[in-house]
Amino acid sequence: MDTKTRIATATKQLVESTDFSAITVTTIMKSAGLRRQTFYDHFRDKYDVLAWIYQVEIGDKTQRTSFSSWTTTLSEMVSYFDANRKFYRAVLAIDGQNAPVDYIREHVMTIVxxxxxxxxxxxxxxxxxxxxxxxxxxxxxxxxNELCRWVSARTGRNADTEYEFLQTYIEDQVNGLLLRRRRISAYKHQSIA
Structure with missing residues (x-):
């Protein structure tokens, strides 16, 4: 395992067991069994580690997926969040200037x-x-908002159902736009009725 991966693995384990505000570069590096200064050879701060984890574990994989197969990307994303629910419960609750939700939102925007x-x-x-x-x-x-709510829920829909609902939501929104663009008079007539 390379140094960057060791740091990421230690961070992930700490996030699953410790409040993020209590995690420092020192605690991450102690857990990874590395010198503190080595951290800065690979990451700017602890938020940067979270973005890297997401990018490596799901972002890079789904970015290689063809745009025409956005449903596959969405399915992989939902499965990934389901498999890493404990970690992302903590990560998605982090707010502030460098909150990981912003990086994840950019990826979701790419899917949309x-x-x-x-x-x-x-x-x-x-x-x-x-x-x-x-x-x-x-x-x-x-x-x-839905992904955050779903990941945070202790019980609820399984990953397959969540994926199906999200896919349907996207298709319904886009189909409404397409209907309006292609058949504007029929669309207006339907909305009045």
Whole structure:
């Protein structure tokens, strides 16, 4: 195991057992069995370690996935959070300037963008502009809120059901946009009725 991975592994174990505010670079490095100064050869701070863990464990894997297969990316993400629920219960509760939720939200926004592009291509409709950006951000916020709620819940839906609901939510939102773009008069008529 390389040094960076040792630091990440020690951090992950500490986060699962200790309040994050009590974790310091010193405690991480003591747990990893490394000198404190070595930490700064690899990471800026303890938040940077959390972002790296996410990026390596799920971000890099799903970024290699084709945008057209956003459903696979979403499925892998839900499975990953389910398998690492204890760790992410603590991580997603961290707030502040360097909160990991911001990094994860960016990744979720990538999934939303991929779904918009893929479904737009299927329907042969161009999706872009300021409203598209607004929709992408709003959907990412909704997905992040749901993921945080789901990961934090002690009981509730299993990963397969959560994935199915999230996929349906994204498709419903995008299909509404596509319907409005392709058949604006039919859309207006339906909303009045």
């Amino acid at each position: 963008c991929a779904s918009l592009l893929a479904l737009g291509r299927e329907e042969k409709v161009t999706i872009g502009g300021d409203y598209c950006q607004f929709m992408r951000e709003l959907m990412a916020d909704g997905l992040m």
